[in-house]
Amino acid sequence: MDKAAxxxxxxxxxxxVVGVAVSxxxxxxxxxxxxxxxxxAAIDAVIADAQTRMADAKRAAGxx
Amino acid sequence: xxxxxxxxxxxxLVGSLALLFxxxxxxxxxxxxxxxxxxxxxxxxxxxxxxxRLLCLPDATTPTxxxxxxxPKLGLTDAKHVDINAKLVKAFALEIQVGTALKAxxxxxxxxxxxxxxxxxxxxxxxxxxxxxxxxxxxxxxASAKALLDTIAALTASLGVK
Numbered sequence: 001m002d003k004a005a006x007x008x009x010x011x012x013x014x015x016x017v018v019g020v021a022v023s024x025x026x027x028x029x030x031x032x033x034x035x036x037x038x039x040x041a042a043i044d045a046v047i048a049d050a051q052t053r054m055a056d057a058k059r060a061a062g063x064x
Numbered sequence: 065x066x067x068x069x070x071x072x073x074x075x076x077l078v079g080s081l082a083l084l085f086x087x088x089x090x091x092x093x094x095x096x097x098x099x100x101x102x103x104x105x106x107x108x109x110x111x112x113x114x115x116x117r118l119l120c121l122p123d124a125t126t127p128t129x130x131x132x133x134x135x136p137k138l139g140l141t142d143a144k145h146v147d148i149n150a151k152l153v154k155a156f157a158l159e160i161q162v163g164t165a166l167k168a169x170x171x172x173x174x175x176x177x178x179x180x181x182x183x184x185x186x187x188x189x190x191x192x193x194x195x196x197x198x199x200x201x202x203x204x205x206x207a208s209a210k211a212l213l214d215t216i217a218a219l220t221a222s223l224g225v226k
Contacts, residue, residue: 039099040167046106047163053113054156059127060117061149 095169097222101215102166105182108212109155112189115204116152120145138197151189155212158182162219175225179216186212 034042058064119140120130130136130145158178165176190209196202 034093034096034099036095039095042099043102043163043167046103047160049110050106050156050159050163053110054153054160056127057113057149057152057156060120060122061146061153062128063150063153 094171094223095166098166098169098219101219101222102163104215105162105212105219106159108208108215109152109159111208112148112155112193112205112212113152115201115208116140116145116148119199119201119205134199134201138199138202140196144192144196148189148192151185151192155182155185155189158185169223171224173225175220175223179220183213183216186216 055064119132119138120135121132122129122145123131128146129142130140132140135141135145158181161178162176162182165178169176186209190206190213193202193205193209196205
């Protein structure tokens with residue numbers, strides 16, 4: 001293998017390695033797409049159900 | 065000469081591995097993970113409530129009284145039914161407190177307040193339920209209370225705080 005061919009092969013390998021690394025890093029940081037507002041809205045939905053259930057529990061505990 | 069050609073490749077490999085290591089340690093979308101765990105906490109508390117209600121079958125007009133004939137046989141007296149529900153009131157109140165804190169949570173913040181108190185309540189429910197006679201419905205209450213304890217610990221872990 002001459003010098004030019006070896007250099008070309010090294011360059012291709014380098015591009016591939018860096019490409020895979022970048023893709024992996026991007027995948028690691030990727031979220032399912034929920035924004036902070038959407039997360040908070042989902043928490044609000046849970047809280048609303050918890051409030052309803054707490055009212056039921058209060059009645060069952062004779063606290064209402 | 066050959067080693068000089070491959071030098072950038074070695075450098076890139078080492079650099080990429082270092083980058084991967086850093087990425088694996090870096091902050092992931094913690095709040096989103098915490099949301100999933102928070103939903104599991106709610107599901108566990110709700111499951112305790114549903115299982116207890118199923119065993120007790122309280123009447124709508126007398127919610128503190130169990131109508132089920134099985135309940136007293138398993139040791140679920142009206143007093144224990146009231147006691148468990150009083151603990152559930154605490155559990156839901158703490159869950160709401162944690163949820164409110166979670167909404168405002170940002171990376172670097174401590175764990176939301178109320179988690180340790182919620183663990184205490186879950187343990188209290190577990191103690192009351194464990195004293196009942198062994199039965200499928202009772203086991204469901206116990207399993208839900210245990211799952212609640214596990215998910216409380218998981219919430220702290222998902223936020224990456226101690």
